[in-house]
Amino acid sequence: MRDYFAKTSLLAKFALRRERLRIPIWIVSIVSISMAVACSFPGLYPPGPERGILAKTLENPAIVAMIGPNYGRGDYHLGAVMAHQMLLFTAIAVGIMNILLAVSHTRRDEERGRIEVVRALPVGRLSSAGAALLVLSFANIAIAVSTASLLGLLGLEGLDWPGSCLYGAALGVSGIFFATATVLIAQLTETSRAALGLSFSLLGLSYLLRAIGDVSSEALALISPLGLILRTQAYVNNYWWPVLIMLAVSILFVLLAFRLNMIRDLGAGFITAKPGRKTAPPYLRNPLGLALRLQRTTIIGWAGGLFILGVSYGSVFGEIDAFFESSDILGLLLPGTAGFSLTEQFTTTLLAVMTMIGMIPVLIAILRLKSEEQQNRTEHFLARAVSRLTLMGSYLIVSLSISILAPFVSVLGLWTAGSSVMAEPLDLKWLLKGGFSYLPVVWIMIGAAAVLIGFIPRFANFIWLHLGYTFFVIYLGGLLHLPNWMRKLTPFGYIPDVPLETLGVVRAAILIVMAVILILLGLAGYRRRDVYG
Amino acid sequence: MAIIKMEQVVKKFGAFRALDGIDLTVNPGEIYGFIGPNGAGKTTAIRILLGILRATGGKAAIFGRDAWAEAVEIHKQVAYVPGEVNLWPNLTGGEVIDLFVRLRRVANKNRREELIERFALDPSKRCGTYSKGNRQKVALIAAFASDAELYILDEPTSGLDPLMEQVFQECIQEVREAGKSVLLSSHILSEVERLCDRLSIIRRGKIIETGTMEELRHLTRTNVVVQTAEPIQSLQEIAGVHDLKINGEEVCFSVDSERIGAVIKYISRFEILSLQSTPPTLEDLFIHHYRDEGG
Ligand SMILES: Nc1ncnc2c1ncn2[C@@H]1O[C@H](COP(=O)(O)OP(=O)(O)OP(=O)(O)O)[C@@H](O)[C@H]1O
Numbered sequence: 001m002r003d004y005f006a007k008t009s010l011l012a013k014f015a016l017r018r019e020r021l022r023i024p025i026w027i028v029s030i031v032s033i034s035m036a037v038a039c040s041f042p043g044l045y046p047p048g049p050e051r052g053i054l055a056k057t058l059e060n061p062a063i064v065a066m067i068g069p070n071y072g073r074g075d076y077h078l079g080a081v082m083a084h085q086m087l088l089f090t091a092i093a094v095g096i097m098n099i100l101l102a103v104s105h106t107r108r109d110e111e112r113g114r115i116e117v118v119r120a121l122p123v124g125r126l127s128s129a130g131a132a133l134l135v136l137s138f139a140n141i142a143i144a145v146s147t148a149s150l151l152g153l154l155g156l157e158g159l160d161w162p163g164s165c166l167y168g169a170a171l172g173v174s175g176i177f178f179a180t181a182t183v184l185i186a187q188l189t190e191t192s193r194a195a196l197g198l199s200f201s202l203l204g205l206s207y208l209l210r211a212i213g214d215v216s217s218e219a220l221a222l223i224s225p226l227g228l229i230l231r232t233q234a235y236v237n238n239y240w241w242p243v244l245i246m247l248a249v250s251i252l253f254v255l256l257a258f259r260l261n262m263i264r265d266l267g268a269g270f271i272t273a274k275p276g277r278k279t280a281p282p283y284l285r286n287p288l289g290l291a292l293r294l295q296r297t298t299i300i301g302w303a304g305g306l307f308i309l310g311v312s313y314g315s316v317f318g319e320i321d322a323f324f325e326s327s328d329i330l331g332l333l334l335p336g337t338a339g340f341s342l343t344e345q346f347t348t349t350l351l352a353v354m355t356m357i358g359m360i361p362v363l364i365a366i367l368r369l370k371s372e373e374q375q376n377r378t379e380h381f382l383a384r385a386v387s388r389l390t391l392m393g394s395y396l397i398v399s400l401s402i403s404i405l406a407p408f409v410s411v412l413g414l415w416t417a418g419s420s421v422m423a424e425p426l427d428l429k430w431l432l433k434g435g436f437s438y439l440p441v442v443w444i445m446i447g448a449a450a451v452l453i454g455f456i457p458r459f460a461n462f463i464w465l466h467l468g469y470t471f472f473v474i475y476l477g478g479l480l481h482l483p484n485w486m487r488k489l490t491p492f493g494y495i496p497d498v499p500l501e502t503l504g505v506v507r508a509a510i511l512i513v514m515a516v517i518l519i520l521l522g523l524a525g526y527r528r529r530d531v532y533g
Numbered sequence: 534m535a536i537i538k539m540e541q542v543v544k545k546f547g548a549f550r551a552l553d554g555i556d557l558t559v560n561p562g563e564i565y566g567f568i569g570p571n572g573a574g575k576t577t578a579i580r581i582l583l584g585i586l587r588a589t590g591g592k593a594a595i596f597g598r599d600a601w602a603e604a605v606e607i608h609k610q611v612a613y614v615p616g617e618v619n620l621w622p623n624l625t626g627g628e629v630i631d632l633f634v635r636l637r638r639v640a641n642k643n644r645r646e647e648l649i650e651r652f653a654l655d656p657s658k659r660c661g662t663y664s665k666g667n668r669q670k671v672a673l674i675a676a677f678a679s680d681a682e683l684y685i686l687d688e689p690t691s692g693l694d695p696l697m698e699q700v701f702q703e704c705i706q707e708v709r710e711a712g713k714s715v716l717l718s719s720h721i722l723s724e725v726e727r728l729c730d731r732l733s734i735i736r737r738g739k740i741i742e743t744g745t746m747e748e749l750r751h752l753t754r755t756n757v758v759v760q761t762a763e764p765i766q767s768l769q770e771i772a773g774v775h776d777l778k779i780n781g782e783e784v785c786f787s788v789d790s791e792r793i794g795a796v797i798k799y800i801s802r803f804e805i806l807s808l809q810s811t812p813p814t815l816e817d818l819f820i821h822h823y824r825d826e827g828g
């Protein structure tokens with residue numbers, strides 16, 4: 001048994017060294033955002049009767065689907081606010097961090113032959129996986145401890161120590177859950193891309209199950225790790241059992257992952273590919289064909305996922321109607337844009353959120369060009385009669401096509417589910433128009449990615465940082481009353497509240513022109529620079 | 534008109550000069566060898582020729598066209614095989630070959646099948662499961678299946694087994710017979726010796742020697758082993774003789790190629806019983822250059 005883990009701690013130290021930048025950046029950003037938000041609460045929610053009313057309005061199913069159930073019903077003190085408004089999103093961010101890191105230290109290292117080199121040394125068979133888990137556990141514990149102690153030290157009303165400890169532990173254990181689940185998934189798939197895809201699907205599914213479950217079925221919410229983690233009811237009832245369940249499941253995942261790692265060959269997975277075709281299909285004749293072929297699974301998967309996302313949100317519409325029928329007073333109390341129902345206002349948020357999630361496959365598609373270069377595969381094209389314009393253009397075309405497909409399927413899902421549960425179904429054309437209003441800013445993001453790839457490919461992944469920022473500002477901006485200039489730092493801030501308001505032709509034209517300029521700039525940069533493979 | 538012409542090509546990576554004024558000319562129908570130690574700049578020079586990297590200074594042209602500006606036009610007539618072949622793990626070898634051949638727009642179905650057969654490749658396997666040699670075969674088949682005017686090969690056989698190495702050499706002979714040109718960078722010196730008409734040795738970003746095998750041989754020494762009836766006197770004092778060793782009857786030494794006549798004349802005075810002279814191999818040449826010029 002000992003031999004299986006020989007030199008694990010040495011490998012863990014090495015892994016920590018490799019991550020000396022990435023892990024601290026993740027931890028610092030996650031913890032400091034939590035702190036900044038917590039510090040803003042006293043100004044946002046002063047004690048008084050308004051708090052109680054606000055707490056009631058936040059129980060409306062639309063909000064519950066977005067951010068989770070409110071347990072501070074009796075007393076919406078700042079601790080309850082924190083757990084209600086921030087725990088879910090922070091847990092998702094921690095989950096993303098763990099998935100990315102776990103894949104890169106397991107399947108990606110294996111795929112690139114790095115584990116082979118290590119395995120040839122006197123190290124144990126499970127040492128690499130063990131070291132990865134050790135490093136990730138360390139990172140998650142760091143998040144848990146620093147969040148708990150800093151929140152406790154703030155000494156804000158309602159943010160007591162027992163609650164803070166549980167809040168931190170809940171974050172840490174969510175991270176450990178997704179880390180171990182990803183390490184397990186990495187044993188199953190043959191490629192790191194597939195491992196990433198499956199792990200993120202798990203995260204997405206957890207979110208959706210929780211959204212539907214929180215609104216209509218407690219059992220469903222409990223199946224979802226994200227739903228479970230909200231059941232800690234930190235700062236209100238402080239239940240520790242969800243943390244323990246998550247830990248137990250994680251340990252199970254680890255044992256299973258180790259077992260699979262033991263019995264499989266290095267480089268092999270359990271989900272294997274079948275032998276393929278001997279000749280290429282007719283469409284595989286140029287970079288565009290290849291770009292499509294390479295991303296076929298990604299595109300289909302995302303289209304399905306976005307549709308389900310729309311359906312999940314749409315299914316909440318019926319509950320919203322019911323909620324307001326049951327309490328007339330609330331309807332009166334809620335500040336609304338004149339002439340629009342709450343359902344309609346909720347649609348605004350939904351469209352923005354669906355657009356931002358739809359941005360992910362769009363950016364993946366264009367950034368693929370950079371990862372192809374990193375793996376020395378673009379030279380096959382550039383050494384043949386393919387111009388750089390054609391090459392980058394192909395990836396741009398795929399990315400732009402997805403940008404049109406994404407709002408279409410998610411809106412379709414929203415409308416399908418919404419119409420089946422609502423007395424007065426939504427107007428599909430109205431919804432689509434709203435969804436497509438975001439296209440100019442999506443294209444600006446594509447253009448920004450193109451510029452990064454064209455000039456500083458090493459930093460191309462920074463576009464994700466910007467998307468993360470956008471998500472934070474748009475999703476939580478209204479709730480947290482973020483200043484308006486923060487909205488204006490992202491192109492999304494220049495889109496009015498569609499579909500309630502309309503994007504004017506002039507503004508649309510300006511945004512599109514900017515997108516075109518960025519894309520052309522990116523192409524020009526890519527044409528001029530050295531390609532490294 | 535030269536097929537490849539590089540004049541004073543300089544490539545800097547930051548402050549580091551990977552290429553320091555390279556001159557290289559490949560004439561039509563020529564098989565041109567390009568050798569040099571690791572990190573000498575072979576791949577960098579080839580990538581500049583392919584317009585993947587941009588030269589910091591100097592001129593690089595293929596078919597008389599600028600390698601950077603007219604890359605696409607040039608590549609219609611160029612086939613390239615990289616030293617390290619990275620392919621898409623989830624596409625099959627057959628799919629990749631087809632894709633590469635189609636990018637050139639002249640498909641020769643029979644040639645493809647024939648080459649797959651000769652290189653003994655299973656085209657239905659996914660590239661992720663190919664061995665290094667098999668990935669290289671994919672690139673070689675795609676290259677030879679296209680009727681190019683110029684073949685640029687960067688260590689194309691570093692993973693091939695001896696049998697496949699032979700198939701590769703046959704393919705090069707066929708290319709030669711068709712009157713096409715080849716730029717072959719390789720560490721397998723016997724291969725270069727056998728195939729190439731002319732060659733260049735590059736070291737630290739500079740071309741240090743260019744010529745035919747014969748011309749290059751002249752620049753080094755011939756190894757001589759001789760037995761004479763009488764002991765040879767004061768051989769070490771004769772100009773051009775080096776590394777003298779005496780094992781009983783047998784005398785071994787090396788001699789500068791231009792002095793060989795004079796030296797033989799001298800030792801024939803001592804009644805030669807047997808004499809062996811071996812011309813320097815490319816390996817000797819390579820090591821000679823590598824050591825002599827400051828290593
Ligand atoms: N992108 C880069 N940035 C910095 N230095 C580079 C880069 N690419 C190559 N070099 C350096 O340029 C030099 C020449 O490299 P090159 O790959 O051309 O060598 P080579 O002759 O092909 O070697 P080998 O025989 O090992 O293939 C090396 O010292 C290498 O480290």
Ligand SMILES: [Mg+2]
Binds near residue numbers: 575687
């Ligand atoms: Mg090289």
